[in-house]
Amino acid sequence: MNEEQRLASQQIKKDKQPAKDYSKYFEQVFTAPSLKEAKKRGKEDVKYHKDFEIDEQFANMGVGRKFYIRTYGCQMNEHDTEVMAGIFMALGYEPTENIEESDIVLLNTCAIREGAENKVFGELGFLLKYKRKNPNMLIGVCGCMSQEENVVKRILKQYQHVDMVFGTHNIHRLPTILKEAYLSKEMVVEVWSKEGDVIENLPKKRLGSIKAWVNIMYGCDKFCTYCIVPYTRGKERSRRPEEIIQEVRSLAAEGYQEIMLLGQNVNAYGKDFDDITYGLGDLMKELSTIDIPRIRFTTSHPRDFDDYLIEVLAQKGNLVEHIHLPVQSGSNEILKIMARKYTREHFLQLVDKIKTAIPDVALTTDIIVGYPNETEEQFEETLSLYREVGFEMAYTYIYSAREGTPAAKMQDNVPDDVKKQRLDRLNEVVREYSAKALEKLVGTEIEVLVEGSSKRRDDVLAGYTRKNRLVNFEGPADSVGKLVTVKIIEAKSHSLVGEFIK
Template identity: 60%
Template sequence: MNEQQKKEMSQIKPASSSNLERLKQKTSEDFMKYFETTYQPPNMRDAQRRKRKDTDVLYDFHIPEGMMEAGKGKKYLIRTYGCQMNEHDTEVMAGILEAMGYESTDTAKEADIILLNTCAIRENAENKVFGEIGHLKPLKTENPNLILGVCGCMSQEESVVNRILKKHPFIDLIFGTHNIHKLPELVQEAVFGKEMVIDVWSKEGDIIENLPRSRKGRIKAWVNIMYGCDKFCTYCIVPYTRGKERSRLPEDIIQEVRHLAAQGIRKSLSLVRT
């Protein structure tokens, strides 16, 4: 240490006990003002809690007027990992994006937004996702306007979000399984924001019934009967990633099946385990 450094060090005053105490009393909410965009990471402890509050069923989903043509002339790509429930969620996200004006593509280089709908059941599936994130990095470098998003069950895990924050900061958007209906606002925030958008609800929300869907097949279709699980088996992460058990109303299920039949769908496959 030279003389100048010694002089500077001698002028530094130690933090007073009162200042240290004030810092200890600060919560995460006190630091939220430093984030220019949404920052709501998952919390596995909150995800474990179960309350007796009844789940509301809502029929008021709509694309905000200013976002109905936000994707005009743009393309999207969703890569799906895991179970049939994830395939169902992908159909919903595709329906929302198409309602915003986006068109589907199977080519990553053509896409303006790429979403990875992830699975947390098997380690192999998680490894595939992180491998794909690494493969997409050069594409993001080549096209900074490309929106890269990670959603699905992996996003509900704190360790996954922390890993993305530390090792893959080029990701633009992280959201979970409970707020897919907020996709228009999340995409808009990712497009215009300067920081990574993280919006993961640790507690399940309401059942949203009138979500648009873009189904690929013309013969069979997935139909949700219920969401979540309350069993908490030792080996299973589903109760944490999909929330408490909650069922759709019978009349809503019947109406959806009749609508599918009218469209020529011959086989309705029920989804009862998340």
């Protein structure tokens, strides 16, 4: 595939039939997910851009206009929304939470599960009434779904009121995409099948002033058989450590109290550097010297969790004693067909290392049930692993086939009712161990970062512990944004109740 094909950006007429007219377009823009081809990808396709700038031709494009972004999915998508909001505001647009008064509506999408995609298509249908009221409104779809050929084909065929579709690799081209959408009567589709570059100094409109997300790397090279992310987000590519350190220092100077380092496979950070030997442990070591109370990261892969990272995390300080470590299954047979590239025994050895170095660590995880060919015995192995590790919490899911992944070609031979039953049984164990972890905290005094009022009562404050446990308590309003000490007096199903101490 040549450069022109890889970077193909096409404008597609809304008044034609996509099924007949756009075969050449899809040949140019999309490369159907191929494990064989994807594993050949190399670093030569990734470029590092030191400084992002908005061209003068786009100055004041948004003056007098408002934008609305609805975000689906993970923290990476939330952070992408912060970047797009930053670009919009640099162009003169104003944010709004009211769709009806918006001049631009963007849906920043997630492709990880079928349910997330269905929500987006439902929202697109809902937006048609606003488009009819205001034909000048621009509607856009961006994010991971936009990197899927079948999704774009469906939008072209069924949602011709959409004005623009762009992917995860070209958010920095938002000004150009907007200009094309304003000037053209055609749907603007710009999706790159290349790996994506690293763009520094993108503007950001942070969603809060207490916690901040910081991308340290993009993409994933693990190719778990169920996962679409390596195809929608591209290969692993790391930001330079000096850029990350400077960003965290700036956030500390602005008064942020907690940083979450982001990456699809965050502890593979630095493996793509060819001029220095530098990994996540090295980065965390340097960040631990910055005057910011809390630093955490997500999401890690057991294959890349090395001994030096554990050694650094054991020093604690501003590095919190909470690690999210997705296991996905407790069965070696299922782990093998998932292509996780570790065994149950390896995972338990890693957990033992972590607990030995950090005895009070809180471990959380992700688990998929009902994977193709999963037997009752294999599911029971997942339950037994959960109990053996003693996870404090888990995100649990029923397997969802994603088109283009190797698992989608497998026979989905676990009946739906069995999948649901297994999920219920797993969640019972999750609740049991979560309750035990929370109950142990009753009577203790604990540090809480106060984020604001609770969801249910304005006169009750809410915040999180270092181990990411929610605490609700009554206290002075000026505690918001501060670290306070709270005595835990009650453990509920998923949260704690406390008394303000100081």
